[in-house]
Amino acid sequence: MAAKRSIFEEVGQKVEGPKAGMISGPKAGRGAVRAWLIVIFLLVAVMIPVGGLTRLTESGLSITEWNLVMGTLPPLSEADWAQEFAKYQDSSQGKNLNPNMTMEQFKGIYWWEWGHRLLGRVIGLVWAVGFAGLALARKIPPGWSQRFWLLGALIGLQGLIGWLMVHSGLKEGMISVANVWLAAHLGGAFVIFGFIASWVFQLGRSETELMVARRAGEKKLAVKATGLMHFLFLQAILGALVAGIDAGQYYPTWPDMNGAFLPPEALDGALLQNPALVQFVHRMMAYVILAYGIYAWVKGRASPHASTRRAFHWVLAALVLQVVLGIVTVLAAAAIHPAISHQVGAILLWVLVMRARHLAAAPIQGSIRKGTA
Structure with a gap:
């Protein structure tokens, strides 16, 4: 039975000829x-x-x-x-x-x-x-x-x-x-x-370059980047649930939520329509993603490929920036400018994680002589 594949799996990972999804020929x-x-x-x-x-x-x-x-x-x-x-x-x-x-x-x-x-x-x-x-x-x-x-x-x-x-x-x-x-x-x-x-x-990248690069791919590192990508997707969904009921305006304090770790009203029911609950889950997920992102960065910085290492450095920088923007948005009670900056930060982080994932699966070969290894 074939293994499950991610919806964003690299095209042409199994090379069986032109129909495998690879782009063939210069024209x-x-x-x-x-x-x-x-x-x-x-x-x-x-x-x-x-x-x-x-x-x-x-x-x-x-x-x-x-x-x-x-x-x-x-x-x-x-x-x-x-x-x-x-x-x-x-x-x-x-x-x-x-x-x-x-x-x-x-x-x-x-x-x-x-x-x-x-x-x-x-x-x-x-x-x-x-x-x-x-x-x-x-x-x-x-x-x-x-x-x-x-x-x-x-x-x-x-x-x-x-x-x-x-x-x-x-x-x-x-x-x-x-x-x-x-x-x-x-x-x-x-x-x-x-x-x-x-x-x-x-x-x-050219077909030949991708074919060679995938043979040197770091599968475990790519899996970690894929996990981070899925976490970020879930967090984007949670952020929309927060925005949809203006939950960001209810608890403009950090690290607590109006003096409590978990506001008592979070247990009142309503689930997706409960501002306290959805904002609490959104905050907790941010901490989980930050911890997992640091873990993925530690693994990424050990990559033998300079371009892959740099890609994970950028991911960590964008992740930290996004957490800071999230805190500023909370303290500003979801005012327009910080809120939209937080959303733009999510887009940037999403793309950088996908780039790191791509480079982990198909690394760019560096040269020791040229100092690009």
């Missing part, structure tokens, strides 16, 4: 495919903090309908703006949270949500046009089409989850989106980001 379109993926990578990297700002500014429910085509156009006249504002005022958030909102204030939150949705459409368009163009030009390497179809499916699914998330907040009595849907939406973004990063790292 296989490696550069064009990588450039296309990097564009999507950068768009998703922007999309995640834009989504975070949309949440922090309470803008996500300003557009009460989902129209894939016509929704691309914003209101073009005062009558259009009045119509959109009336729809928002009729929603539970408009009635209960912002009953005195002015048109100018509404426009401010509307543009955030409109920009967020437009960026999602742009990502889908870049995928579709790029994939079609590469396919017509016969630039897609053997064995990679399925991966790019998967990417397109994930982008489409992400759009659907985004609408379901907004729809959850438009139900009667709701003044914000359900944090479970928010967590699913952020988790989907990190999955897409992870796949693209993994493929970009692979496409940045």
Whole structure:
């Protein structure tokens, strides 16, 4: 029975010929495919903090309908703006949270949500046009089409989850989106980001180099990096659960939570809707990740490959920075600037861990004579 494989497992780890997922030949379109993926990578990297700002500014429910085509156009006249504002005022958030909102204030939150949705459409368009163009030009390497179809499916699914998330907040009595849907939406973004990063790292090296490098791969170290990657994914989900119910505003103290290690209200039930509990679990997971990250760094710094050692040094630096940003966010009661910096830090850390994992599995061979070993 075949062993289980990670969803971000290196493509072509088992080399059985051109169909094993390896890019063969100098004309296989490696550069064009990588450039296309990097564009999507950068768009998703922007999309995640834009989504975070949309949440922090309470803008996500300003557009009460989902129209894939016509929704691309914003209101073009005062009558259009009045119509959109009336729809928002009729929603539970408009009635209960912002009953005195002015048109100018509404426009401010509307543009955030409109920009967020437009960026999602742009990502889908870049995928579709790029994939079609590469396919017509016969630039897609053997064995990679399925991966790019998967990417397109994930982008489409992400759009659907985004609408379901907004729809959850438009139900009667709701003044914000359900944090479970928010967590699913952020988790989907990190999955897409992870796949693209993994493929970009692979496409940045030649087939021959990767084949040779994998023979010198440090499997145990790669497993440790994979474990850290999974921990970070779980922590991102927990962070979304915290953000979804504004739990970061309830306990602006550290290392305690309003004078207690575990606030008594954390045991009141509600689980995912309990601010005390979700923030407590998020904090405890941060300590676990920091400890595990230091352990992985200790193993990584013993690597015989200089590039791998440097990759784990960067991981540790980003991890410490992320913990500090988390503490600052707590003390600032999840104010916009520290909160969004914390989210950007999560993206940076996620990518650096994936890079360290890639270099552990396929190390770059250094030279003692050149001082790169």
